[in-house]
Amino acid sequence: MKILYVFAHPEERSLNGSLREVAFAELRAQGHEILVSDLYAMGWKSQVDRQDFPQWPADKRLLVPAASKAGFASAALTADVEAEIAKLRAADGIILHFPLWWFSMPAILKGWVDRVFAYGYGYGVGEHSDARWGDRYGEGMFQDKRAMLVVTAGGWAPHYSARGINGPIDDLLFPIQHGVLFYPGAQVLPPYVLYQADRIDEARFASEAERLRARMRGFLTEAPIPYRRQNGGDYSIPGCELQPWLGGPDASGFALHSADASPVAARLSAVAG
Amino acid sequence: MKILYVFAHPEERSLNGSLREVAFAELRAQGHEILVSDLYAMGWKSQVDRQDFPQWPADKRLLVPAASKAGFASAALTADVEAEIAKLRAADGIILHFPLWWFSMPAILKGWVDRVFAYGYGYGVGEHSDARWGDRYGEGMFQDKRAMLVVTAGGWAPHYSARGINGPIDDLLFPIQHGVLFYPGAQVLPPYVLYQADRIDEARFASEAERLRARMRGFLTEAPIPYRRQNGGDYSIPGCELQPWLGGPDASGFALHSADASPVAARLSAVAG
Numbered sequence: 001m002k003i004l005y006v007f008a009h010p011e012e013r014s015l016n017g018s019l020r021e022v023a024f025a026e027l028r029a030q031g032h033e034i035l036v037s038d039l040y041a042m043g044w045k046s047q048v049d050r051q052d053f054p055q056w057p058a059d060k061r062l063l064v065p066a067a068s069k070a071g072f073a074s075a076a077l078t079a080d081v082e083a084e085i086a087k088l089r090a091a092d093g094i095i096l097h098f099p100l101w102w103f104s105m106p107a108i109l110k111g112w113v114d115r116v117f118a119y120g121y122g123y124g125v126g127e128h129s130d131a132r133w134g135d136r137y138g139e140g141m142f143q144d145k146r147a148m149l150v151v152t153a154g155g156w157a158p159h160y161s162a163r164g165i166n167g168p169i170d171d172l173l174f175p176i177q178h179g180v181l182f183y184p185g186a187q188v189l190p191p192y193v194l195y196q197a198d199r200i201d202e203a204r205f206a207s208e209a210e211r212l213r214a215r216m217r218g219f220l221t222e223a224p225i226p227y228r229r230q231n232g233g234d235y236s237i238p239g240c241e242l243q244p245w246l247g248g249p250d251a252s253g254f255a256l257h258s259a260d261a262s263p264v265a266a267r268l269s270a271v272a273g
Numbered sequence: 274m275k276i277l278y279v280f281a282h283p284e285e286r287s288l289n290g291s292l293r294e295v296a297f298a299e300l301r302a303q304g305h306e307i308l309v310s311d312l313y314a315m316g317w318k319s320q321v322d323r324q325d326f327p328q329w330p331a332d333k334r335l336l337v338p339a340a341s342k343a344g345f346a347s348a349a350l351t352a353d354v355e356a357e358i359a360k361l362r363a364a365d366g367i368i369l370h371f372p373l374w375w376f377s378m379p380a381i382l383k384g385w386v387d388r389v390f391a392y393g394y395g396y397g398v399g400e401h402s403d404a405r406w407g408d409r410y411g412e413g414m415f416q417d418k419r420a421m422l423v424v425t426a427g428g429w430a431p432h433y434s435a436r437g438i439n440g441p442i443d444d445l446l447f448p449i450q451h452g453v454l455f456y457p458g459a460q461v462l463p464p465y466v467l468y469q470a471d472r473i474d475e476a477r478f479a480s481e482a483e484r485l486r487a488r489m490r491g492f493l494t495e496a497p498i499p500y501r502r503q504n505g506g507d508y509s510i511p512g513c514e515l516q517p518w519l520g521g522p523d524a525s526g527f528a529l530h531s532a533d534a535s536p537v538a539a540r541l542s543a544v545a546g
Contacts, residue, residue: 010320010321010322010323010335010337011323011334011335011336011337013334014334014335014336040320040322044320046319046320046380046381046384047283047313047317047319047379047380047381047384048283048374048379048380048381049283049313050283050284061284061286061287062283062284062287063284063287063471064283064284064372065427065471099337101321101387102383102386102387102390102448102452102453103448103452103453104377104378104383104448104452105377105383106320106321106383106387107319107320107321107380107381107383107384107387108319108320108321108380108384110375110377110378110379110380110383111319111320111380111381111384113375114374114375114379114380117375137438154338156511156512156513158512158513158514159512159513159514161514162525163514163515163520163529164512164513164514164515165410165503165508165513165514165515165530166452166513167447167448167451167452167526167527167530168526171444171447171526171527172448172452174440174444175375175376175377175440175445175448178440179375179376179377179439179440179445180375180376198336198338230438235438238429239429239431239432239437240429240431240432240437240438240439241431241432241434241436241437241438242436242437242438247436252435252525252526252528253440253441253444253525253526253527253528254440254444254526255525255526256436257438257440
């Protein structure tokens with residue numbers, strides 16, 4: 001299996017750099033081929049701007065979705081973006097590895113998503129009708145790919161728990177896991193998250209590395225997060241609201257969009273406890 | 274009142290550019306002074322890297338929080354970052370205006386946060402003890418400032434509703450409103466959100482512009498989102514988990530961190546309906 005490994009940390013000699021080597025070794029031991037996008041090493045351009053669309057007339061008002069659509073359709077996006085799209089097309093799996101900065105991806109990785117997930121590839125795919133609203137959320141260009149996040153956070157685990165002040169980690173990652181990866185159709189595995197990343201000694205590194213190896217070994221076989229498919233009957237079309245008979249009266253927010261009730265049940269038991 | 278207006282769209286002749294002019298005119302009519310950070314026009318550098326820390330030894334392993342702390346303490350961050358910090362210090366209000374791309378900020382704006390919110394300014398402020406866990410979430414360098422998001426989204430409003438497939442807009446914006454703005458202490462007003470931004474005619478623009486003017490008129494007086502203060506008794510220290518007697522058994526996720534139960538009640542009534 002080919003896995004695209006996107007790495008977004010500015011220092012190779014970091015905890016993240018070390019974790020990446022652990023992941024690479026285990027993925028290769030499993031027989032996988034790794035395609036690497038080391039965004040800092042590549043000097044990745046982060047911001048979407050007019051230069052991304054060489055064919056768009058210089059004096060014409062820039063309409064980003066229209067420019068992206070036209071550029072993708074004629075394979076005339078910039079060479080760096082076209083190269084990433086080629087890697088994504090070749091890959092059966094995608095791993096995004098980054099430190100959690102301000103509760104989201106570093107800018108350079110957000111810029112990889114903003115620029116590479118073009119109209120016609122990452123979004124704007126499929127027909128819109130009374131029966132379906134495009135190929136998205138479970139369908140689309142990533143629908144045969146598995147995807148997973150590898151994340152380090154400086155904060156403490158309880159601060160990210162069901163009742164932790166930062167908000168539950170699953171909810172903080174929802175805009176990425178559901179909004180960036182499931183949207184174009186990927187099957188998203190639960191994330192690997194390492195907390196208190198700035199205070200790690202050798203013993204904890206060893207156990208965290210082993211936990212990461214286990215996740216890499218399971219990349220092909222682990223059950224993905226059971227997000228609901230948009231066009232599978234769970235949502236109204238075109239309003240794309242969850243059908244009224246789905247999701248218990250105790251479910252709300254992001255948890256509604258998983259067919260597995262257990263995250264909500266886990267939260268409720270945490271509340272009760 | 275001085276308001277720092279941070280704008281993150283690559284095209285001046287866009288809907289976002291037009292909305293910005295509407296906001297500017299109304300803020301000035303109210304007697305406010307506007308400080309502008311037009312990130313694309315400034316050629317803002319998005320990615321955090323070694324060049325951000327001129328005093329950090331070239332051969333030393335880059336530790337981002339430590340480098341940020343040392344650079345901020347000696348006012349030796351790069352000139353572009355120091356200039357933004359000076360603007361923030363001078364401002365009584367902050368408005369972040371951006372198109373919602375992949376359910377979050379464009380990379381260039383994320384990079385403004387990543388680079389400007391330095392250790393000692395945006396985070397890492399205050400004492401850590403048995404009674405308090407730093408000056409954050411309601412306390413910190415922004416605690417006398419008001420803040421607000423102005424956001425455009427290509428998608429339909431129902432897709433962002435309480436049961437919409439994208440997830441509720443309040444939850445999608447929580448990592449920014451709570452995690453980026455309330456964290457250093459700002460009082461965060463409800464966001465202005467405009468949907469179906471790619472399909473707007475003159476009549477709708479006129480009504481949306483009027484809605485934006487009303488929000489700008491209320492910038493000084495509107496009630497902020499009642500997020501719970503970390504060090505006000507609602508959370509355990511240092512675990513920073515919500516006290517067991519707070520948040521009803523029906524509350525979960527991000528909604529727990531607002532002292533106002535109405536968002537949850539609204540969701541439950543939506544579920545029941």
